[in-house]
């Protein structure tokens with residue numbers, strides 16, 4: 479049986495929707511869940527148990543429909559309390575979010591954390607704690623000064639040959655450490671005229687050969703809107719590559735539909751930068767979504783923010799990088815956490831990132847080692863950092879330390 483099959487399959491528990499703003503889509507038939515008939519390739523055991531407990535009348539079709547997932551996202555304390563026990567620190571933080579990055583968690587992602595303890599890495603990604611309300615003087619709402627590099631709404635032009643195009647402020651989940659927490663989640667939509675101005679800006683800057691479409695999360699937009707954006711960018715002859723930055727396979731893998739792939743495939747070469755923070759995010763659903771993207775011919779890279787207590791050790795990072803390679807995602811960047819307001823509880827020392835790179839390089843495949851970067855505060859751009867492998871360097875020679883600590887000499891002449 480698959481998600482397109484409308485047969486009734488079983489019934490457990492009372493017919494009740496929890497944390498939902500709507501029930502089934504008009505016309506949808508009722509599919510009722512049972513552990514032994516839900517196909518693993520569509521809904522993991524973990525998610526099926528969650529559905530069975532909290533969305534017992536929801537059909538497989540609905541659960542696997544990304545629009546249903548967005549409509550039924552958990553956005554309040556009341557929604558969360560129906561599926562999990564919140565701590566005082568979490569409740570206090572959620573109650574004080576006014577004007578800050580909102581709370582939003584898809585039912586799919588909720589199924590990964592509903593029975594978790596407070597320190598669980600995936601839970602910390604999406605549920606605020608009271609430390610988020612503490613700001614320090616080194617933090618800024620726009621630490622990368624994107625506003626001052628924005629010639630027209632939606633465009634950030636910092637580097638010589640490429641632009642960032644933030645096409646939406648909406649995400650399906652809001653990550654508590656988001657660099658763009660100053661703008662993400664706000665109702666500041668680009669209108670048709672804004673899009674036209676952005677296309678015109680790119681068209682009139684012949685040096686722009688690379689456009690990174692980001693947000694918010696661009697894949698929360700409808701296929702038709704993505705088609706409109708991509709066709710306009712692709713019609714500009716000097717744009718060589720287009721990239722999409724998204725966290726969709728992690729938070730809403732149901733969005734990776736055949737229809738989406740068909741739209742995106744029209745615009746090769748199209749690279750997709752995915753955002754992962756922990757190996758537990760790589761579920762069956764996530765792997766399926768990534769494989770589907772890889773089969774669509776999109777080179778996939780990953781970006782990971784170094785987060786205290788979530789992924790700040792060699793073992794976790796190595797496991798994440800290995801799992802990414804297994805789903806055909808090439809580790810790309812490891813970011814030092816940006817200085818956004820209330821991020822102190824997430825930030826590690828820069829030395830921690832260097833220690834992790836040192837623990838990866840040489841000890842595992844080079845493909846599994848991302849580039850560690852600090853996105854310089856004030857808009858200085860990404861600066862790569864490496865552990866110190868150079869012991870001595872002069873006109874005669876360079877003395878290097880290898881991953882085992884052994885010194886090696888290489889002549890300069």
Ligand code: SF4
Nearest residue numbers: 649652653656694725
């Ligand atoms: S998905 Fe990206 S843009 Fe959206 S909240 Fe997370 S980090 Fe920010």
